[in-house]
Amino acid sequence: MRRMRSSGRGRQGKRLVKVSGGNGEMTVQVRFLPDDITIAAEPGEPLLVVADRAGVTIPTGCLMGSCHACEVDLELESAGEAIGESICACITAVPHHTAAITINLYADPTW
Numbered sequence: 001m002r003r004m005r006s007s008g009r010g011r012q013g014k015r016l017v018k019v020s021g022g023n024g025e026m027t028v029q030v031r032f033l034p035d036d037i038t039i040a041a042e043p044g045e046p047l048l049v050v051a052d053r054a055g056v057t058i059p060t061g062c063l064m065g066s067c068h069a070c071e072v073d074l075e076l077e078s079a080g081e082a083i084g085e086s087i088c089a090c091i092t093a094v095p096h097h098t099a100a101i102t103i104n105l106y107a108d109p110t111w
């Protein structure tokens with residue numbers, strides 16, 4: 001698979017990182033909050049890999065879905081309905097069948 005990468009600032013000063021896949025599969029726009037960084041990703045791509053490529057650090061621990069150190073809020077729209085849920089980023093991939101998702105890294109004061 002061939003990739004082309006560029007990065008820089010968008011029109012509104014938001015950081016944009018673009019990656020285009022060479023297999024013709026539709027990309028998913030992944031927006032990370034609170035930094036407001038948006039990056040194109042491929043469905044099925046591990047979320048931690050996408051975050052790393054975007055320069056976003058998601059705290060991790062066990063890397064196998066047990067400790068919840070990597071818990072983030074995932075928001076997406078499916079069949080015209082907004083869906084939000086807490087997920088463990090270490091065991092989650094970019095979903096298929098959606099054009100955009102938002103990942104909110106909130107600060108959990110208990111961690």
Ligand code: FES
Pocket residue numbers: 059060061062063064065066067068069070071088089090091
């Ligand atoms: S790093 Fe432990 S659940 Fe993700």
